[in-house]
Amino acid sequence: MNVKLSRNELIAKRVAEELEGRLIVNLGIGIPTLVPQYLDNPEVFLHTENGMLGIDDVEEDNIDPNIVNAGKLPIAETKNSSYFNSAESFAMIRGGHVDVAVLGALQVDETGKIANWAIPGKNIIGVGGAMDLLVGAKKIVVAMTHLTKKNQIKIKKQCEFPLTSTRPVDMIVTDYAVFRVKNEELYLTELMPGVTLEEVKENTEANFTVQLKGEEVY
Amino acid sequence: MSKIIKDVNQLLREQLTDGQTILVGGFGLIGAPLTLIEELSNIDVSDLSIVSNNLGEKGKGLGKVLNQGKISKGIGSYFTSNPDVGERYQKGEIELQLLPQGTLSESIRAGGAGIGGYFTKTSVGTDLAKGKDIRVIYGEEYVFEPAIKGDVAFIKAYKADQAGNLVYYKTARNFNPLMATAAKYVIAEVEHIVEDGELDPEEIVTPHLFVDAIVQSRYILTKEGVVPVEREIV
Numbered sequence: 531m532n533v534k535l536s537r538n539e540l541i542a543k544r545v546a547e548e549l550e551g552r553l554i555v556n557l558g559i560g561i562p563t564l565v566p567q568y569l570d571n572p573e574v575f576l577h578t579e580n581g582m583l584g585i586d587d588v589e590e591d592n593i594d595p596n597i598v599n600a601g602k603l604p605i606a607e608t609k610n611s612s613y614f615n616s617a618e619s620f621a622m623i624r625g626g627h628v629d630v631a632v633l634g635a636l637q638v639d640e641t642g643k644i645a646n647w648a649i650p651g652k653n654i655i656g657v658g659g660a661m662d663l664l665v666g667a668k669k670i671v672v673a674m675t676h677l678t679k680k681n682q683i684k685i686k687k688q689c690e691f692p693l694t695s696t697r698p699v700d701m702i703v704t705d706y707a708v709f710r711v712k713n714e715e716l717y718l719t720e721l722m723p724g725v726t727l728e729e730v731k732e733n734t735e736a737n738f739t740v741q742l743k744g745e746e747v748y
Numbered sequence: 749m750s751k752i753i754k755d756v757n758q759l760l761r762e763q764l765t766d767g768q769t770i771l772v773g774g775f776g777l778i779g780a781p782l783t784l785i786e787e788l789s790n791i792d793v794s795d796l797s798i799v800s801n802n803l804g805e806k807g808k809g810l811g812k813v814l815n816q817g818k819i820s821k822g823i824g825s826y827f828t829s830n831p832d833v834g835e836r837y838q839k840g841e842i843e844l845q846l847l848p849q850g851t852l853s854e855s856i857r858a859g860g861a862g863i864g865g866y867f868t869k870t871s872v873g874t875d876l877a878k879g880k881d882i883r884v885i886y887g888e889e890y891v892f893e894p895a896i897k898g899d900v901a902f903i904k905a906y907k908a909d910q911a912g913n914l915v916y917y918k919t920a921r922n923f924n925p926l927m928a929t930a931a932k933y934v935i936a937e938v939e940h941i942v943e944d945g946e947l948d949p950e951e952i953v954t955p956h957l958f959v960d961a962i963v964q965s966r967y968i969l970t971k972e973g974v975v976p977v978e979r980e981i982v
Contacts, residue, residue: 579849580775581922595778595969596920602776613918615925615953616775616801617857620850624870648875653834655846656826657876662850665869696873 537675537705540722543568544703545632545673553629554583554622556663559601560634561673575610577628579659581619584611600659623659624666631667633660633699635674637689640736642698642711644672645691657694664695676704676733685709685716686735706730709738717741750910752941753961756787763900763933764793771856771898771927772800772810776829779920780809781904781937782967782974788902789813797821799856799896801849801923802829808974817841823896825849846876851893853926858895860929860958865894901931904965905954908938909945912959913952920969921953928958935961939968939979 535543538561546568549555556577557565566576566587576585578599585599588606599605614622622628635644644664647657664670678684685702702709707730708720716738718730727740753759764770770788774780785804789812796819803822804810811830813819821843827833836842847855848870858866867890871877881892903924906917914936916924928934936959967974 578919580778580919582919593971594918595971596918598775598778598919602778613916613921615921616849616853616923617926620853624850624868653831653838654828655834655837655844656828657846657848658826659849661848661874661876662870665872666850692875694874 538564541673541675541703541705544708544722545671548671548701548703549574549630554627556623556628556631556667557599558631558633558660558663559658561675562632562634563599563601563603565632565673575608577619577622578605579616579619579623579662581614581616582611583614583622584608620659620662623662626666626668628663628667630669630671631663632671632673633663635672636684636691638672638674638685638699638702638736639689640685640687640716640738641714642700642702642716643689643696644694644699645689646694648692650691660694664697664699669701670697670699672699672702674702674704676706676730683733683735687737706733710741715739719743751912751956751959751962752910753935753963756783756963757790759935759961759963760784760787760791763935764788764791766793767795767797768793768899769797769799769897771896771901771931772798773901773903773922773924773927774809775801775919775922776805777809777969777974779904779916779922779924780804780969781902781935782809782969783937783963783965784902784935785809785813786967788818789816794818795820797823799823799852799898799927801852802826803833805830806832814842821845823847823852825852847893848876852896853923855893855896856923856926856930859897860926863895865892867892896930898927898931899933901927901934903928903934903936903954903959905936905938907940907942907947908936908959908962909942909947909956911944912936912956912962913947914938914954914956914959915947915951916953925954928954933960934958935963937963937965939965
């Protein structure tokens with residue numbers, strides 16, 4: 531296949547590659563919802579906070595409006611699916627029973643903390659499950675475009691928008707690069723195809739250490 | 749003694765008064781008690797506090813009741829799904845209490861279980877924890893959240909028997925079983941009403957002691973949106 535992937539698809543594909551082994555994975559709204567189409571690991575079980583474990587893609591003809599994910603998009607059951615109420619679903623999340631959460635973000639700071647629930651002055655009055663996932667999931671992967679639609683920098687020294695949690699995320703996947711977060715510091719570990727280190731530096735305000743495969747630069 | 753009520757309008761006129769707190773199930777329109785909400789739009793009440801994940805969608809579900817000016821306070825986790833909520837909030841026409849979804853659901857669970865409140869790590873260090881009590885437990889910071897209770901709960905279930913045992917459907921379950929435990933008067937709207945003995949005791953999610961009244965759904969969510977349905981009441 532020689533299909534050119536969009537920026538969002540490229541990010542989703544890279545996140546999917548990260549999901550190895552037997553895992554319970556929660557996918558947020560936006561780019562994370564594209565991840566399943568690149569998953570071919572039968573041991574990944576998708577959890578959605580509105581009350582379902584074990585999620586598959588749905589064919590257009592089989593859509594049931596009462597089977598949806600947290601983004602209210604139609605989904606299907608798998609052979610081992612289960613349903614549960616919202617409190618039980620968040621007990622799974624806060625209680626440390628979800629292995630990986632893949633979330634979108636508005637901004638990330640240089641310690642790996644994210645802002646993804648509010649923009650001051652705008653009518654975005656919703657937090658959903660983001661704060662619960664950040665305190666409870668064992669690993670947090672951010673899947674987001676490197677820049678805003680207006681080409682503004684999202685990986686900043688400090689977030690201007692309110693933080694979602696005091697806990698730093700573990701990994702950031704953008705259409706420019708992959709960063710890992712260790713001890714509240716960012717490490718650039720991969721460049722996305724066709725992107726140069728200079729381009730990442732120009733479009734990232736936060737300090738980061740370059741640690742590309744097979745080399746260790748300053 | 750059956751709990752089935754045929755005249756929903758009269759039931760709501762009897763049970764609802766100005767200034768009450770109503771718990772309303774659903775995640776958006778999924779699992780929302782659309783018949784009870786529709787009837788609420790026909791009832792003359794005001795100054796309601798609504799506990800629900802969202803205040804419906806624009807002009808739909810609770811969005812319709814919102815636009816009638818009957819709701820003075822919303823307690824939920826994701827008001828973004830209805831842009832009218834933000835507009836009214838900016839104009840000072842509605843008070844909002846935003847809670848993380850896990851905190852919203854656990855607070856309702858606590859309310860129904862006789863728990864006054866609890867400590868959670870969720871929201872510690874964020875704007876949503878401002879002004880709330882913090883306690884260090886086993887070396888980690890937790891924030892205190894009080895329980896949530898309602899005067900009336902509007903529940904959507906799939907099936908009920910005559911006694912009021914409830915069975916839910918797929919992800920339309922969400923907040924409904926929790927809210928069924930946490931209000932003084934609980935009205936369950938269901939798609940199918942069956943005879944006692946037809947539900948397997950193993951499949952019942954909400955036992956009948958939580959339910960005060962059962963009404964037949966007259967509006968259901970389909971692929972084409974919300975549609976009216978006619979069903980014979982047992």
